[in-house]
Amino acid sequence: MFVAHVEKHPRGNLLDVGPVCGENIRFFASRTEKLYVCDLFQRLWQEMRQGRSASHIWRDLDYPVGSFDAVEMWNFGDHLEDRDLARFVELCILMLKPKGLLMLIAVGEQASATLARTSTFTIREGLRFQMRAHPYMDLPCHHRHNHDLIAMLSPFKLVKSFIYRNGLREFLFQHP
Numbered sequence: 001m002f003v004a005h006v007e008k009h010p011r012g013n014l015l016d017v018g019p020v021c022g023e024n025i026r027f028f029a030s031r032t033e034k035l036y037v038c039d040l041f042q043r044l045w046q047e048m049r050q051g052r053s054a055s056h057i058w059r060d061l062d063y064p065v066g067s068f069d070a071v072e073m074w075n076f077g078d079h080l081e082d083r084d085l086a087r088f089v090e091l092c093i094l095m096l097k098p099k100g101l102l103m104l105i106a107v108g109e110q111a112s113a114t115l116a117r118t119s120t121f122t123i124r125e126g127l128r129f130q131m132r133a134h135p136y137m138d139l140p141c142h143h144r145h146n147h148d149l150i151a152m153l154s155p156f157k158l159v160k161s162f163i164y165r166n167g168l169r170e171f172l173f174q175h176p
Helices: 002-008 022-029 040-049 054-060 082-095 113-118 146-152
Strands: 013-016 034-037 068-072 096-107 119-124 128-133 157-163 168-174
Touching: 002 068, 002 096, 013 022, 022 034, 022 119, 040 054, 054 082, 068 082, 082 096, 082 146, 146 157, 146 168
Parallel strands: 013 034, 013 068, 068 096
Antiparallel strands: 096 168, 119 128, 157 168
């Protein structure tokens, strides 16, 4: 549904909050006119290494109101404290156009701890996801129950959710 939405808006703008991945860039760049990549994973990792909170990374999301038709946040929310995830949701509400979509992947508690800490997602043709180890993904991981995630993203309308056997959860939210 997310990819169909992006393809339905070929002249639209898509924001990928990272991590930077050539496969994902190629996949979405061929489907949208403007793809913006802001690797918040790396920025969060750098801030944490310097003993600072995530509040410093929000300056990188200074896009005008209603800039994007879609935002991919992959499992970025898993690495944020509740207050920081709430701030990110506020920013997404501002950045997304009405009816814009936010895609979120979350790692469930039943998924491997290693999976949450060291893996990123790449999207392949045929809409297949593949896991890849990433060098700076040793960020803390905050597992949240589905109802907690949905509540934290309550400014959005939940459009679809899917739970994979390996514990990954995929959510699609729409801007009201």
